[in-house]
Amino acid sequence: MNSQKKKHMTLSGFPLKNSYTPEDLSGFEYEKNLGNPGEYPFTRGIRQEMYRDSLWVMGQYSGFASAEEANKRFRYLIEQGQTGFSIALDLPTQVGLDSDDEMAEGEVGKVGVAIDSLEDIEQLFEGIDLEKVRQIRTTANANSIMMLGLYVAYAKKKGIDPNKIGFFLQNDSLKEYICRGTYIFPPDVAVKLSADVIEYCANHLPNWTPIAVSGYHIREAGATAAEEIAFTMANMMAYFDSAQQRGVDVDQAARNIYFFLNSKPDFLEEVAKFRAARRAYAKIMSERYGCEDKETKSLKIFVFTSGASLTAEQPLNNIVRVTIETMAAVAGGVQTISTSSFDEAYAIPTEEAVKVALRTQQIIAYESGITETVDFMGGSYALEKLTDEIEKDIFNILAEIDKNNGAVDCIEKGYFQRKLADNAYQYQKSIDEKERIVVGSNMFRDEREPEIPIFELSNDTEEQQRVKLEKLRENRDNIKVERALNRIKQAATDGENLGDPMIEAIEAYATLGEITRVLKDVYGVYKPLKIY
Amino acid sequence: MKVLIAKPGLDGHDRGAKVIARAFEEAGAEVIYTGIQSSIDDIVDIVEKEQVDVVGISILSGAHNTLMPKIMEKIKEREIEDVVFILGGIIPQKDIPRLKELGVDEVFGPGTPLDECVEYAFGQVMAIKAEKVVEDMSQGKRGKTLNF
Numbered sequence: 001m002n003s004q005k006k007k008h009m010t011l012s013g014f015p016l017k018n019s020y021t022p023e024d025l026s027g028f029e030y031e032k033n034l035g036n037p038g039e040y041p042f043t044r045g046i047r048q049e050m051y052r053d054s055l056w057v058m059g060q061y062s063g064f065a066s067a068e069e070a071n072k073r074f075r076y077l078i079e080q081g082q083t084g085f086s087i088a089l090d091l092p093t094q095v096g097l098d099s100d101d102e103m104a105e106g107e108v109g110k111v112g113v114a115i116d117s118l119e120d121i122e123q124l125f126e127g128i129d130l131e132k133v134r135q136i137r138t139t140a141n142a143n144s145i146m147m148l149g150l151y152v153a154y155a156k157k158k159g160i161d162p163n164k165i166g167f168f169l170q171n172d173s174l175k176e177y178i179c180r181g182t183y184i185f186p187p188d189v190a191v192k193l194s195a196d197v198i199e200y201c202a203n204h205l206p207n208w209t210p211i212a213v214s215g216y217h218i219r220e221a222g223a224t225a226a227e228e229i230a231f232t233m234a235n236m237m238a239y240f241d242s243a244q245q246r247g248v249d250v251d252q253a254a255r256n257i258y259f260f261l262n263s264k265p266d267f268l269e270e271v272a273k274f275r276a277a278r279r280a281y282a283k284i285m286s287e288r289y290g291c292e293d294k295e296t297k298s299l300k301i302f303v304f305t306s307g308a309s310l311t312a313e314q315p316l317n318n319i320v321r322v323t324i325e326t327m328a329a330v331a332g333g334v335q336t337i338s339t340s341s342f343d344e345a346y347a348i349p350t351e352e353a354v355k356v357a358l359r360t361q362q363i364i365a366y367e368s369g370i371t372e373t374v375d376f377m378g379g380s381y382a383l384e385k386l387t388d389e390i391e392k393d394i395f396n397i398l399a400e401i402d403k404n405n406g407a408v409d410c411i412e413k414g415y416f417q418r419k420l421a422d423n424a425y426q427y428q429k430s431i432d433e434k435e436r437i438v439v440g441s442n443m444f445r446d447e448r449e450p451e452i453p454i455f456e457l458s459n460d461t462e463e464q465q466r467v468k469l470e471k472l473r474e475n476r477d478n479i480k481v482e483r484a485l486n487r488i489k490q491a492a493t494d495g496e497n498l499g500d501p502m503i504e505a506i507e508a509y510a511t512l513g514e515i516t517r518v519l520k521d522v523y524g525v526y527k528p529l530k531i532y
Numbered sequence: 533m534k535v536l537i538a539k540p541g542l543d544g545h546d547r548g549a550k551v552i553a554r555a556f557e558e559a560g561a562e563v564i565y566t567g568i569q570s571s572i573d574d575i576v577d578i579v580e581k582e583q584v585d586v587v588g589i590s591i592l593s594g595a596h597n598t599l600m601p602k603i604m605e606k607i608k609e610r611e612i613e614d615v616v617f618i619l620g621g622i623i624p625q626k627d628i629p630r631l632k633e634l635g636v637d638e639v640f641g642p643g644t645p646l647d648e649c650v651e652y653a654f655g656q657v658m659a660i661k662a663e664k665v666v667e668d669m670s671q672g673k674r675g676k677t678l679n680f
Contacts (some may be wrong), residue, residue: 089592091542095569103571106598107542180570181544221547308547312642345642347594347624424547425554432645441643454624457594530567532537532550 010315011266012224014389020381026074028384033279037333037374043275044211044280045333046298051371056329057135057336058361061304063113064348065122065461069292071114074128077247078349080358084135084166086338087124088112094182096516101466109461111348112139115320116469117511121150122157126189130155130165135213137168137302137334142184144171146199146512147188148177149502152205156507168302169207170260171197173216174235174407177526179221184521185514187408187452188480193498195242200499202243202253212258212302218416219262220308222424225273226393231407231416232259233284233398240289250289251296255387263325270325272386274301274332279387280344280394302336312345314440315452322359330370331377339362343452350455373510419532469511476509484508492522534584535563539568540603548620548642552588555646559654560643562588572599576606579615585652585660592621596631604634606660616656616666618649626654 008016017024032402038048040077047053060077062085063070072264074085089112094103098116108114130136140147147169173190176183183190194211201210215223215232223231242249263270281299293438310318319342327414329337339357341349349357358465365371377379377383406411411417424454430436437443484505491501505515537553539546546568557563579587591599607615619631620640628635628639638657640649679680 091544095542097542103542103569106595107593110594111543176544179544179546181546182542257630345622347622380617421550421554425551428551428646429554432647440645442645526568528567532563532565 003492010225010269010363010386011264012226012269014269014386015284016382018207020385022381023390024381024385027255030256033384033388034378037252040286040294042298043057043279044378046300046335049422050374051330051365052335053526055365055371056334056356057084057498058082058365059086059135059137059336059338059404060354061086061338062354064090064523065109065113065457066464067113067115067120069109069458069461071124071126071128072125073351073354076231077358078128078133079352080355081362082467083113084133084137084168084336086137087139088140089233092115092184093512094139096146096512096519098511098513099462099468100469101513102172105462107374108465110458111293114461114465115150115512116151116465117472117509118153118157118506119472121129121154121507125154127441128377129377131160133166135166135168139170141170141176142174142182142190142193143503143512143516144169144173145498146506148197148200148499149506153506155246156503157291163205166207166367167205168258169197169211170214170261171211171240172235174238174411175217177411177528178218178231179420181218182213182348183528185519186526187411190243191238191408192495194239195246195248196497196499198243198253199246199497200246201281204306204429204499206252207230207256209258210253210258211236212260214260215238216260216262216304218420219264220306221425222420222422224393224423225269226276226390227423228262229259229273229277229280229390230397230401232290233394233408234410237284237288241406250285251291254289254291255293256283256300257293258302260302262306263303263329264306265321265324267324267328267331268382268386269390270328271332272383272390274303274329274334274376274392275299275375275383275387276390278333280391292503299320300331301334302338303332305332305339305340307340307344310342310345311438311441314446315342317440318342318344319356319360322357323364327363327368327370330364331375333375343454346452346454348455348457350453352453378503385478389481412457414529417529418475421532470510472511481505481507481510481514484510485514489518489522490502492519517524533586533654534560534564534582535586535653536564536566536575536578536582536584536660537580537588537590538566538570538578538597538669539590540570540572540575541591541592541595543574543621544568545621546590548591548592549569549588551588552620552646552649555650556586556588557651559650572602575603576610579607580612582611584615584671586606586616586618588618588649588653590620591623592620593654596623596652597623597627600631600636601634604636607635614660616655620644620649641654648657
């Protein structure tokens, strides 16, 4: 490689030295900076025994087409040894449109499964023993309170205690405005609804994960490692400040929360990032919220390997990228991992590609040996220096966000959006100019067309859902639905927690689209900024 | 030179759209970006009203086979001509011939350098304008100055 062009820095731009020595760590104190695994500030990990005691949850992100189709894929993955799963929802579901809505045309069942009502959830979970699955995640954000309603209503109908199922809600609607895009209502309403879920879980479903505050998408959209963590922290503070104002005890409500983070191929930087995130989090929970419970100060991390790091060119190379990213997550001591499939730059993964992704985790877990010793890279001069640098940067960015009046104001002013757009553009330039190398893409290209099997979706999901909805609206008790929808409207108008009225409406088989329409009447909709 | 970058449908993956919008701007074009979740009618309205030279559409959700025919149909209905259509996103190879039949000039997948995209679009616009000049001259009209 042309060494004049190569800049020595991490993916996020931290300058790197050729070697590090004790001099780089002046003032370093073991107890203060690291602590033993399972001890404050949890830099080395949140558990003493870590993976010896229990491996991370291996839960792939999947779901497409109809609930019946998605159910088949879930069962297949459980048979293959997956210990958790994540329900990918299609876009209409995520933005609260029924499958027969005009705006939903062409999108039904495409990037996830279509969920219109409780009926779809019943089909989705058919034949799966939910109490045996360690973790069930979803991508509901703007409508997370509806997802809560669906789960509770389902469990009640099946006679299971919902608190005994490992439900894990994403429920982070603020990052939708920053980058992910499935917002519905204005940002201040988003905070209210996310806080509703947090409050409801604290009171009724203490075992659930009420929120997975997400830096993943922020990083995918262009953030640096430190921005990924800092923006996530800022969003978390918006939710928990709001919950605290209502009298929710953060020490209890935040016990099971997660950060949903990215893992990119820059191995050292990612390991340092996970460690810095835990240390910064422990400080914030104890200093800002006065938390005393050790569990609440321990940051649980769910990692999804970076989809944006995958290339369409030479797709099998992606297996190697995912391996590096997964190893970084394991070296960084995370609790849940979802690995990307090598064919994701083409379509929804094939069964074979998903299996390789799961096997990648299993090989690291059972063959690599890196699970035996907790934080085995801890004490490396380079790693400790970078961990310090990232943490410092996190707090600097947080101070800037604070100066701008917190996450909601920053979203409304476009602060985050502008940063991400700038970074993304600069990154692309550096790829085009070969300042950064992506193997097989801007170097070592192979002009032959890749030949891999591509997953094909059946195209009739939209029609199936349409028919299903028509029947549903005919067969349910529409007076009961109307009453339940009115109750939601009243509760929303009065600023009450929407948990209970939501469950009632879903039990009456109101559709997500109907519920969303009622809420839009009360709250209005978000008009996005068009920053590029 | 006017460029519209549009995101129809519900897809929120807008990193590519924003980056390409910026690339066109840096190359000297006037850029209009619709933001995500823009309706097909809004997109076609902008193309017509603003008389854009290039329309770049970005779709990563797999909805291109539904959305593109609708957009191109409305463009034809309104007799909008001489506009370069480029499409970016996750578009399977096998869908490309049909999209081109509909009037999409080129499809750019992940990994395409920005310059390649911009140069292609500018080249097509130049060709269209040059053709116009020749046409005007052959009809005895005075050649208009190329307007960029």
